[in-house]
Amino acid sequence: MKGIEVFQELAPLLADEAVVLANGFISRECFQVLDRPGNFYMIGSMGLASSIGLGVALAQPERRTLIFDGDGNVLMAMGTLAMIAACAPKNLIHIVIDNEVYESTGSQRTISNVVPLESVALSCGYRQALRVTQRDALKSAYESLCQAEGPGFLLVKVEPGFDPATGRVTHTPEEIRNRFMNSLKV
Ligand SMILES: Cc1ncc(C[n+]2csc(CCOP(=O)(O)OP(=O)(O)O)c2C)c(N)n1
Ligand SMILES: [Mg+2]
Known part of the structure; x- marks a missing residue:
């Protein structure tokens, strides 16, 4: 499975979730598959999607918040797991x-080939942590985390392989912020 398939598989399941995306190809691939006001794309600040996602989840406890992160991002900000x-x-x-x-x-x-990040999350105290390696297992793993009490952690092992034809996020940082905040108004 390639990284972009994670978005192809999970995007159809999204409704009013707040979604915070790590910088780099992760934001770009999601932007290509499903751009929506409720997507907060990190433009630059590596490692901080998890901190921002935590803040959003705490501010809006009735709304599900998803963080789409990368292994390098998580390793850089491992304290945020705690x-x-x-x-x-x-x-x-x-x-x-x-x-x-x-x-x-x-x-x-990175070193995620030898450091099992889902075990780190579970040891920190995440309520659930799953690892998926096949595309056909992704949807059911995600749905089981939705039904369980969070915080949940889903590690998806993928092959590298970004399509260079994938564009960049075309919204300015201000546009990303404003439409994200509007989408969170109740
Ligand atoms: C503080 C900081 N350091 C380094 C970078 C450069 N940088 C941008 S994305 C990235 C790699 C992120 O790796 P990972 O989270 O595994 O995502 P992947 O690119 O593999 O999808 C790096 C090093 C940055 N944007 N900010
Ligand atoms: Mg990576």
């Missing part, structure tokens, strides 16, 4: 697209 577990928002699902490389900057190897 903070998410300690704050324990029931409405948060943290999805990590793990290609074992920093693909957006040239595919340098």
Whole structure:
């Protein structure tokens, strides 16, 4: 499975969730598959999608919040796993697209081949943590996390392989912020 297939599989299931996306190819692939006002694309700040997602989940406990993260992003901000577990928002699902490389900057190897990030999350205190390696298992794993109490963690092992024809996010940071905030008004 390639990273973009995670979005192809899960995008049809989205409704009014707040979605916070890690920088680089993860944001770009989601933008290509399903751009929506409720998507908050990180433009630059690596490692911080999880912090922002935590803040959104705590501010809007009645709304499900999804974080789409990368292995490099999670390794860079591993302390945030502990903070998410300690704050324990029931409405948060943290999805990590793990290609074992920093693909957006040239595919340098990370260490997620030897550090099982879902075990780290579970040890920190996430209520659920699953690993998926096949596309056909993704939807049911996601749905089981939706039905369980969060915070949930879904590690999706993928092969590297970004399509260079995938465009960049064309919204300005201000547009991303404004439409995201509007989409969260109740
Ligand atoms: C603080 C900071 N350091 C480095 C970068 C450069 N950078 C952007 S994306 C990226 C790789 C992210 O890796 P990962 O989370 O595994 O996602 P992938 O690119 O593999 O989809 C790096 C190093 C950055 N944007 N900000
Ligand atoms: Mg990666």
